[in-house]
Amino acid sequence: MTKLICQRILLKLSGEVLMSEVGGSIDTEIIKRLALEIKELCDAGLQLGLVIGGGNILRGAQKASEGLDRVTSDQMGMLATVINALAMQDALESVNQSARVMSALKINQVCEEYIRRKAISCLERGQVVIFAAGIGNPFFTTDTAASLRAIEINAQLMIKATKVKGVYSADPNKDAKAVFYPNLTYNEAINQRLNVMDTTALVLCHEHNLPMRVMNIFEHGALMRLMQGENIGSFIERGKTND
Numbered sequence: 026m027t028k029l030i031c032q033r034i035l036l037k038l039s040g041e042v043l044m045s046e047v048g049g050s051i052d053t054e055i056i057k058r059l060a061l062e063i064k065e066l067c068d069a070g071l072q073l074g075l076v077i078g079g080g081n082i083l084r085g086a087q088k089a090s091e092g093l094d095r096v097t098s099d100q101m102g103m104l105a106t107v108i109n110a111l112a113m114q115d116a117l118e119s120v121n122q123s124a125r126v127m128s129a130l131k132i133n134q135v136c137e138e139y140i141r142r143k144a145i146s147c148l149e150r151g152q153v154v155i156f157a158a159g160i161g162n163p164f165f166t167t168d169t170a171a172s173l174r175a176i177e178i179n180a181q182l183m184i185k186a187t188k189v190k191g192v193y194s195a196d197p198n199k200d201a202k203a204v205f206y207p208n209l210t211y212n213e214a215i216n217q218r219l220n221v222m223d224t225t226a227l228v229l230c231h232e233h234n235l236p237m238r239v240m241n242i243f244e245h246g247a248l249m250r251l252m253q254g255e256n257i258g259s260f261i262e263r264g265k266t267n268d
Contacts (some may be wrong), residue, residue, distance in 0.1 A: 034184055043268060050082045
């Protein structure tokens with residue numbers, strides 16, 4: 026069995042990662058490739074929790090800015106994450122990787138209710154647990170949900186999968202002078218407003234000493250290489266207590 030640097034991780038995918046470049050909210054080829062990479066990790070013994078955003082379908086905050094009630098729009102965004110979670114569950118099962126969708130909202134005819142002890146038990150049995158519907162409350166992002174679930178399941182590392190190499194001082198697709206940060210602390214990310222995750226999510230990670238790796242999910246095989254110890258993307262940690 027491949028030696029891995031962690032036993033249990035939380036992988037955070039943005040909904041935009043699933044989008045097709047030619048239109049459509051979910052690209053079946055992308056989600057199938059991700060499922061195969063996740064299965065490879067699970068076959069190597071990794072316990073993996075997964076949170077997927079819903080931005081490829083609907084962004085609650087954006088709809089609120091357009092005049093929709095914020096609570097209603099956030100609830101719509103939570104349902105979008107359930108759609109993505111079900112799509113990922115189906116893709117994982119199609120490659121013979123057992124997966125469970127656990128929702129913070131009660132949708133018992135579609136998926137299970139989130140119960141922490143049950144989620145951990147599923148992880149220990151080698152099942153991928155997909156946490157859907159954020160934390161079940163408006164005004165909180167899926168970034169915060171990912172941080173919270175990672176802490177609750179005692180993950181040793183959270184990985185934020187993006188479309189770029191890691192953390193930059195600005196959007197590298199728009200600013201050629203953007204500086205890449207291979208290592209930084211949570212306080213640096215917050216104070217410099219680097220837009221890694223929302224502040225609530227970063228503070229949770231900082232307070233609970235949960236390290237994070239930000240990486241490009243479109244680099245094939247990078248997840249496995251990272252779990253084998255290769256230095257990929259940007260690494261964020263709490264740093265010194267007086268940092």
